[in-house]
Amino acid sequence: MARIEKVKLPDIGEGIAEGEIVRWLVKKGDRVKQFQPLVEVLTDKANVEIPSPVSGRVVRFLASEGERVSVGSPIVEIELEGEAVEPEERAGSAEEVREGVSPELGEKVEVKKEERRVVVRAPPSVRKLARDLGIDLAKVKGTGPGGVITRDDVLRYAQAQQGAQAQATARAAEAEKIQVEAVEKPKAQTVKVEAAEQAVERIPLRGIRKIMAERMALAKSRIPHAYIVEEVDVTDLLSLRDHLAKYAEGKGIRLTILPFIVKAVVKALKEYPLLNSSLDEDRNEIVVKKYYNIGIAVDTEMGLVVPNIKNADRKGLFEIARDISMLASKARSGKLDLSDVRDGTFTITNIGSIGTVMGMPVINPPEVAILGVHRVVDKPVYIDGELKPRKVVNLSLSFDHRVIEGAYAARFLNLVKRYLEDPILLVVSDNELKV
Template identity: 45%
Template sequence: MVFEFKFPDVGEGIHEGKIVKWLVKEGERVKADQPVAEVETDKAVVEVPCPKDGYLLKQYFKEGDVIKVGQIMFAVGEEEEKAREIDQSEEAPKKKPVSKRGKEEKSEKKEEKMEENSGSGGRVLATPATRKFAKDRGVDLSKVKGSGPGGRITIDDVKKYKEGKGAEEEVHPAAEVRGEAREEHVKDYGKVERVKASSLRKAVANRMIKSAYTAPQVTHMEEVDVTKLVEVRRKAKEEAEKRGVKLTYLPFIIKAAIGALKKFPQFNARYDAGNQEIVYRKYHNIGVAVDTEDGLIVPVIRNADRKDLIGLAKEITRLADEARKKKLKLEDMQGGTFTITNIGSIGGTYATPLLNYPEVAILGVMKIKERAVAVDGNVENRQILNLVLTFDHRVIDGAKAARFMNELSKRLEDPYLL
């Protein structure tokens, strides 16, 4: 019997992918769990396995095509069987044309339904469009006087009310962002080149917009004297090299961060806005930002608190190599609770990293620099590391962020605490 394989939901929030490469040709024998194709999602390039033994009878997409979750990707069966031809456009239900009168009736019914929805202050007459306009601007319609027929509230009424209230009302950020996806009439004054954004670049753009306009973000900066750490790492590096392990400063920083996270669990949490709850996560999966040719990828070290320095170093190397080779698995990209971005490996003094939403904190690590510092009345050359912590102000207050950074700094200044 022919089995039609539908492209699955291979990750958190993934709706489509691009066929990068078919690993099995039509007519070839394939075994269960054997990778059939490589698909690029907005998180990584993943291998799609065959669910059963048989022959690959039909590929419904070519390399380079975009496939949506739920579409039939390929068919597998016995050698003598034949796969059916499919028009993929048929898989999406077609919308029936609506007559002008039908639209009017639908609109009238919708308005009537909304009119019957009363607020605490009594019956509020407003169209769905007006209600949405008011909601986006934080306006309580029960407080607005309507100028329309029967006292119906119009968009102009909401605008006038808003202008009258001034700064007393809160503007919902989504209202300011809604037009972001559409480019306005921008005039070019010279030759330009347009390049289609990759799946990864589009994903990064969307995530950054969501992060910036969902969570109120604050960045706290700190200078840390890591002179002792530099010496400890130098000695440990020599020993690690004998074991074939590349030991950077990042494992030490991860260790210090986990110690601070355990003392201040708010930084390992997330905010459930729907239920207005802070979700404290009892596990520590540390995301490590990796710079690749295609863009920024954040693979995750799972249960990082259970690994020693060498174990962390090995996992960092593996994840970074896999990310740059586009070989990360989906499980390598999921479940992060706190992210560290090592900007200092490239350069820079300070930065203000955006949250890896829905996480509530991200640590930026800058470059270690030798500086003249006053120590006990004397001027000494010390190794100084600048750290930046961006946090979600809905969950974390500034004083708590300062204490978190104090704890982190203490552990880095005295590496024997790690």
């Protein structure tokens, strides 16, 4: 296939928006060399010679002498050197057929005249954007002061059109085949665009939702996630919880199993510190954090937020429980401070409170791991050769495989399991369990 470069009128500086083609300095079929003068153009300020940006053969002119063209619009087609068109390929091309029916040049000029009659209010940058996108500004509804078309209006219109086009293309393709010789075509598509616009609701991605979208995209595209799952028998933990809940209630604290999980995780992190780290990609270093700020994912109407419990290793069970409910209520009422969400070192997401039994959470960058806590279910479990009804919860761990190996992660999760299945161990001080 031959590559044909559409040479555009370059931006020749200082607010020049358009120029008049004074004289072509080359003829159709001429070979031109890069930097060779191509055309003389008259702008508001000067008569200038435009050099060719490429070497090749002049295939056809897209603007005639005397015509005014805007900056950025194609003025000539040049077939790049060493990439000649095969004659048989050319003869059969659809473009050639269309060219025979209606010379593109004439058509273009007519359309332009029509456009000029509509008064469009839009700043130059927006006009340029519309031009680049091939959008007729007359069709875009302006939402700015006094009906001025803003940049967002154009982008919204373009996105809607792009979405509609994908749907329309399949159907249009059939029709188009028959219509190759027809002169007027693009109008039909616009009608479909408007119809499609009514069938969808467009929710602007803003605020927390936007941040979430960006961070998750970053996490999934950047971090090679690996996953492991462990089943944990929390029957004993629940009875301990029930026992302590009475004390907590007196202090106005609602005790769930989450604070226990935070405690167990922190203790296990001390033994497996790589999970409490981040990766400094610029310096190729793993930054191991000696503080434990445990993030708790909170679902709010505005989107997902992850405030963290600061220095969770130095806090008691009730204190952690109080922190969790305080952070959750701050999050839901939109009152979190920046400091509440900054400097987290490890995240726990308690999806189980809503009801799933399994899931693979996405890491919250720059952290390297996240623990998913799922729903506690009643399950028959073999204990000493006997099936017993037990309370069981699935814990899933997603980790950054650049920093952590599977075995390391598994050992960590085993330790968390051990603390939770035998919660009395939580009173044993750190490292005492090490063999």
